[in-house]
Amino acid sequence: MSSLYERLGGANAVNTAVDIFYRKMLGDDRVSHFFDNTDMDGQIAKQKAFLTMAFGGPNNYTGKDLREGHKHLVEKGLNDTHVDIVIEHLGGTLKELGVPDADITEVASIANSVRDDVLNR
Amino acid sequence: MGVRITYADSVYDLEDGESVLDGLLRHNLDIPYSCKSGTCQSCLMQAVSGDIPAAAQIDLKPGYKKQNLFLACQCTPEQDMDVQLPGTAIDVPAVIHSMEMLNHNVVRLVLMPQDEFTCEPGQYISLINGKGVTRSYSIANDPGKEDHIDLHIRFIKNGKMSLWLENQATRGDMLTLRGPAGNCFYTSDDGYDYPIVLAGTGTGLAPLYGILNRALECGHKGRIYLYHGALQAEDLYYIDELQALSEQHDLFDYVPCVLNGQDNNFYKAGNIEDIVMKALPKNKAQTRLFLCGAPDMVNSLKKKAFLSGLASKHIYADAFLPSKT
Structure with a gap:
């Protein structure tokens, strides 16, 4: 049985998904203010690293990285609602790409597993 | 004998199957990196000599490839390489x-x-x-x-x-x-048919003029639009040269944009961002957009164009930041 990351299409899937996902996030007034718009390329690189992790791919993120990386956003008010929105857009992105529901659920649960680290709890 | 990597005037051995990044890190060198999985592009390096394995350049912008940039974490070379961090000054x-x-x-x-x-x-x-x-x-x-x-x-x-x-x-x-x-330049790696939109304010015209001439010389076949934004009509320049080029080349359109002006036969009055967004080519997924000049315009147009459907890897931007010294 192949892994989730292989089923989704690996790095190619990440590269295809990142624009769709990031466009949904930037276009959503509920979360767009968390993105400083001066460094789109840097942010896209970060979204790719996030998608790689959520797709079950290789990643080197530790709880500490996620905590450090989101600290300034938590101070700006990042909370559970926003994490829910991220997971919603993640699901919407995968649906557009024709990914089966079972795999979308698995991706959502990986993303959800880092919720406490992201929110510095 | 394993593969050897030359970096900053020293030579380092790689172990079998080891990436350039892992090898250099093992030798306690300070190389930027983050995901180690070929996505974040933090570990971008430049090959001075040696063959770059294809896997180390997957999904890099054509402009990056042309400058022999590669991802150190995905690079497990068969042969010796001489590498440096990108943009090392000459x-x-x-x-x-x-x-x-x-x-x-x-x-x-x-x-x-x-x-x-x-x-x-x-x-x-x-x-x-x-x-x-x-x-x-x-x-x-x-x-x-x-x-x-x-x-x-x-x-x-x-x-x-x-x-x-x-x-x-x-x-x-x-x-x-x-x-x-800088990565703001013309490449024909993806063929010659895609639409190109060049938009710049002030001396942001300089790189765009270079890119335009290169594209025309290369025999680019897609439409090319150049928007030059200025506060007043007197701030425009290269008007004759650009008009001549648009007369010589059916596929090229020159559109001067003047913020403080009235529409006339020669220029469009208004904000260059609005003018560009209104006229983006229909084939958004293939359009290449080059943005140069005032940082506010560059960053804002970059975001608007991306949200409207342009691919992030097809947007090349060069914001002219004012000097602090």
Whole structure:
């Protein structure tokens, strides 16, 4: 049985998904203010690293990285609602790409597993 | 004998199957990295010599590939390589050949490099004068073909380089060029058919002019649109050259945009962002967008174009940041 990351299409899937996902996030007034718009390329690189992790791919993120990386956003008010929105857009992105529901659920649960680290709890 | 990597004048052995990144990190070198899975692009390095494995360049922008950039974490070479961090400076002496005013406050500075200098039209260099003042300028021509370098420099009130150029610099003065750098240039890796939109304000025209001429010389087949934004009509320049090019080439449209003006036969009045967004080619997924000039315009248009459907990897931007020294 192949892994989730292989089923989704690996790095190619990440590269295809990142624009769709990031466009949904930037276009959503509920979360767009968390993105400083001066460094789109840097942010896209970060979204790719996030998608790689959520797709079950290789990643080197530790709880500490996620905590450090989101600290300034938590101070700006990042909370559970926003994490829910991220997971919603993640699901919407995968649906557009024709990914089966079972795999979308698995991706959502990986993303959800880092919720406490992201929110510095 | 394993593969050897030359970095910063020293040679390092790689273990079997080890990536360039892992090998250099094992030798306690300070190389930036983050995901180690080929996505974040933090570990971008540049090959000076040696073959780059295809896997180390997957999904890099064509402009990156052309500069031999690669992802160190995905690079497990078969043969020895000589590598450096991207944009490692190379200094070339250059002499002022001429200066010519292009409008009321933009000068065309023509330099003759005194050593071999190659770059892609649209890249930029740092210019260092005899007093040690350093400023970055985009290259408006193809120095590889023309043996000189064209820069467009806007005189800024009390700007150090501006004052020096305006009052002291003369033909024959020696300067230093450092670079080139930047990813804002034409490539035909993906064919010649895609639409190109070039949008810039002020001397943001310089790199766009270089890119335009390169694309036309390469026989680009897709439509090319150039939007030059200015506050007043008198801030535009290269009007005759650009009009001539648009007459010679059916596929090229020149659209001057003047913020404080009234629509007329020659230019469109209004904000360049609105004018560009209204007229984006229908084939958004294939359109390449080049943005140069005022940072607010560049960043805002970049975001608007992306949200409207352009692919992030097809947007090339070069924001001209004001100098802090």
